[in-house]
Amino acid sequence: MENTVKVLLPLPLGDAYDYRVPEGMAVVPGHFVIVPLGKRETVGVVWGTGTGDVAPEKLRDVIAVLPALPMADAMRRFVDWVSAYTLMPAGAVLRMAMSVPSALEAPKTELVYRPAAPTEDTALKLTAARRRVLEQLKDGPAMAAAELAHLAGVGTSVVKSMASVGLLVAEERIVRRSFPQPDGLHDGPTLSAAQKIAADSLVEKVKAHAFSATLLDGVPGAGKTEVYFEAVAACLAAGRQVLVLLPEIALTAQWLRRFEDRFGALPSPWHSGLTSLERRETWRAIAEGRVGVVVGARSALFLPFANLGLIVVDEEHDSSFKQDEGVVYNARDMAVVRARLASAPIVLASATPSLESVVNVKTGRYGEVHLPGRHGGHRLATLSAIDLRREAPSRGRWLSPPVVEAMKKTLAAGEQTLLYLNRRGYAPITLCRACGSGLECPQCSAWLVEHRFRRTLVCHHCGYTEPPAQTCRHCGAVDQFVACGPGVERLAEEALELFPEARLELFTSDSLMNRDEASAAVERMEKGEIDILIGTQMAAKGHHFPNLTLVAVIDADLGLNGGDLRAAERTFQLLYQVAGRAGRDGRPGRALIQTHNPDHPVMQALVSGDRDRFVEVELHDRSLAGMPPYGRLASLIISGPDPVAVDNVCAALARQAPQQEGVTILGPSVAPLALLRGRHRRRFLLKAGRETAVQPLLHAWLEKIGLPGSVRLQVDVDPYSFL
Ligand SMILES: [Zn+2]
Ligand SMILES: [Zn+2]
Secondary structure: OOOEEEEEEEOOOOOOOOOOOOOOOOOOOOOOEEEOOOOEEEEEEEEEOOOOOOHHHOOOOEEEEEEOOOHHHHHHHHHHHHHHHHHHHHHHHHHHOOOHHHOOOOOOOEEEEOOOOOOOOOOOOOOHHHHHHHOOOOOOOOEEHHHHHHOOOOOOOHHHHHHHHHEEEEEEOOOOOOOOOOOOOOOOOOOOOHHHHHHHHHHHHHHHOEEEEEEEEOOOOHHHHHHHHHHHHHHHHOOOOOEEEHHHOOOHHHHHHHHHHHOOOOOOEEEEOOHHHHHHHHHHHHHHOOEHHHHHHHHHHHHHOOOOEEEEEEOOHHHHHOOOOOOOHHHHHHHHHHHOOOEEEEEEEOOOHHHHHHHHHHHOOEEEEEOOOOHHHOOOEEEEEOOOOOOOOOOOOOOOOOHHHHHHHHHHOEEEEEEEOOOOOEEEEEEEOOOEEEEEEOOOOOEEEEEEEOEEEEOOOOEEOOOOOOHHHHHHHHOOEEOOOOOOHHHHHHHHHHHOOEEEEEEOOOOOOOOHHHHHHHHHHHHHHOEEEOOOHHHHOOOOOEEEEEEEOOOOOOOOOOOOOOOOHHHHHHHHHHHHHOOOOOOOOOEEEOOOOOOOHHHHHHHOOOHHHHHHHHHHHHHHHHHOEEEEEEEEEEEEEEEEHHHHHHHHHHOOOOOOOEEEEEEEEEEEEEEEEOOOEEEEEEEEOOOOOHHHHHHHHOOOOOOOOOOOEEEOOOOOOOO
């Protein structure tokens, strides 16, 4: 019988294919191999022994085995698991685990020199220059010619001639970049009694070297980071690797500095800003176990850890862990799976845990470590709602009289203000005064947002831009456009009119295009060089500003009305975090929340500062409605340029919809974002009980449907977006 293997290719094709292993080639599962695919060659991963369902005359040979370390068994099981859960082809998931193809190639080598064993005529061959060369090599490692020559003060020709006459031996050595080594035994800070108890319990989990999931829950400023750093230290001391997942925008210079202070060296970051060389070197070093701590956004989950001993997901409630394009998955949830497959503990940290995690604690699936109060006796900010129906700003203005008054006092005291509004640009809608029509994106059913500082109109859904219009494309009126509603730029204009002397800055993903600029702004804020910071949700993540004592939430109702399952939860989390920014360094802080709905349960819970009550009320509602975390949801999004073709697919899906007790299929309905990038969109929503496995249902359903080439069907298990 022929020796065949299954090889999975990093392509959205589906399953692994059989290939023949030529005689004399040694192949084990996990090996990266080159195989023929049609007329080209491609790199895949040996996934196991062949299935034997390919006729021998059709079998093609594995061409070569790459010199990279094989993909670990746990990683291969993880790829299969994510694929089965998300209903994405395994190849599409594998692609995320092979994101740096160049790291699989043979690493670069260099020629280095070491002294040869002395012979009888060694002394005869030695000149003064040659002696100096040998002197440099006396106790140290082998060196490249250029370095050696430089140290010895000779030309490289001297080194090379010494090799040719047998005084030196040349050998190939792999060029390896060195990585900072965070030290688990580096002195840590003194922890409060509560922190110590929490840290000890996490350290114990790390020492157990087995899977466990723990929610680390504590108010903003309670010192969660210091606590999970103790678990990181224990893991490093045990010689294992750590992965810290953070929402991309929370990975700031401030976080890195805290890490460096604690461990004496920086962690290795993994994010979109790395160069291809950095990606390759980091990838390899992680696979070889030469990197102790990786901190990154969700894609870091697919890195090839040699010896993973701990995963930390900070800000675990953050919705940016959910990836909505390509392979649709939630990195927080998949991190738990990754930890289980690696037999490692995972810590989920948050001041406002997701309801999913809260319920997992209640049912005993996760452990919980609770950090009461703020570290160092700080109090949470005083929260109050401002009823915009009674204390309205004047027309065309967005700051209510109490907020303006509070800003005056804060400025006079030399303290800082944060104005929070989660709306980029100048105004969310631009209307024509003559005919009342708004400026819409030509490719999406969405308004174009004016960005006045950049002098452009932008679609926030597809990135389409056009110059500000003068003529209305509906009625032809000229110069009749008027901005409606507030964006951060407009708010900045108003604040500057009121406080012309104040030093004011915008903190949004528009005004701060890259990580370095964002870090610089955070630093100016820390140093007190900014009086008024105006920010979108970027400003709500994890920063620590000692002199910030006033936070004003300009439109707390934003996001509450959207037909989104998690709207209230998300609003609560965001506002709670923003309010938590104020008064963190011993000074009392105030948070003023402008709302038209002061009686809404979210506002009530916020103002009372009673997070647990909010959670109870929201969980009760979800449980009555059979919604997550008590029920399961999956979305189907059908899209295409031709609405008729899209509707035909929807009709076919509706006819074949699963009929099962306890399973409800809603739709097809036109998606709220009916047109996106020129594609018409329809949605189905499958709703089922928690005990129902929705994947087999979806499989059976979708199997029956043929898709024309122009129509795309995207499955989203546990959807977060309902647009
Ligand atoms: Zn008009
Ligand atoms: Zn658009």
